[in-house]
Amino acid sequence: DVKVTQSSRYLVKRTGEKVFLECVQDMDHENMFWYRQDPGLGLRLIYFSYDVKMKEKGDIPEGYSVSREKKERFSLILESASTNQTSMYLCASSFSGANQPQHFGDGTRLSIL
Amino acid sequence: DQQVKQNSPSLSVQEGRISILNCDYTNSMFDYFLWYKKYPAEGPTFLISISSIKDKNEDGRFTVFLNKSAKHLSLHIVPSQPGDSAVYFCAAIRQGAQKLVFGQGTRLTINP
Numbered sequence: 001d002v003k004v005t006q007s008s009r010y011l012v013k014r015t016g017e018k019v020f021l022e023c024v025q026d027m028d029h030e031n032m033f034w035y036r037q038d039p040g041l042g043l044r045l046i047y048f049s050y051d052v053k054m055k056e057k058g059d060i061p062e063g064y065s066v067s068r069e070k071k072e073r074f075s076l077i078l079e080s081a082s083t084n085q086t087s088m089y090l091c092a093s094s095f096s097g098a099n100q101p102q103h104f105g106d107g108t109r110l111s112i113l
Numbered sequence: 114d115q116q117v118k119q120n121s122p123s124l125s126v127q128e129g130r131i132s133i134l135n136c137d138y139t140n141s142m143f144d145y146f147l148w149y150k151k152y153p154a155e156g157p158t159f160l161i162s163i164s165s166i167k168d169k170n171e172d173g174r175f176t177v178f179l180n181k182s183a184k185h186l187s188l189h190i191v192p193s194q195p196g197d198s199a200v201y202f203c204a205a206i207r208q209g210a211q212k213l214v215f216g217q218g219t220r221l222t223i224n225p
Contacts, residue, residue: 048212101162
């Protein structure tokens with residue numbers, strides 16, 4: 001069974017802090033993704049990675065960066081947290097190739113005060 | 114530009130009846146479509162998918178229909194059960210891409 005684990009379920013940080021969200025998957029998936037979910041907006045892709053040390057911008061990369069030093073781990077970094085980054089953050093992973101479903105972690109509810 | 118749209122934010126259905134969730138898309142390059150189900154405080158889980166070469170895919174109580182000419186897909190759940198109460202997201206991907214494009218989601222409530 002695929003397991004995508006996000007390090008924190010709930011996180012509260014202050015404006016201006018550097019925030020790290022961690023995600024680990026145990027299925028040897030090539031692809032990993034970071035989304036944020038906001039009411040009425042669905043899931044929006046922030047960044048994704050298709051291989052170690054490779055990354056591509058998604059639809060809303062501003063204010064974020066990512067790191068993928070190992071295949072199983074994908075980190076999302078908020079360089080200087082702002083209140084508009086308060087959201088639910090979801091990590092996902094999948095095999096590469098056509099038509100591979102993404103498997104999601106349970107999410108991190110991040111509040112920026 | 115919202116390429117995948119779920120125009121109904123919420124839907125309420127009686128237990129035992131059919132639930133029909135709708136999704137429209139604008140990009141004709143999409144060739145694979147998925148439905149995900151999300152409970153509160155959990156991540157989305159993959160439910161069912163359909164390739165553009167088909168117009169129907171069935172898995173137990175869940176059936177997805179695709180109308181390519183109308184750029185429309187729908188998810189039918191029959192019979193609906195209380196455990197089906199969740200937010201449902203449709204998603205689409207175009208050939209060769211790795212990125213899914215998600216709709217806004219529809220909150221389905223099954224009433225006893």
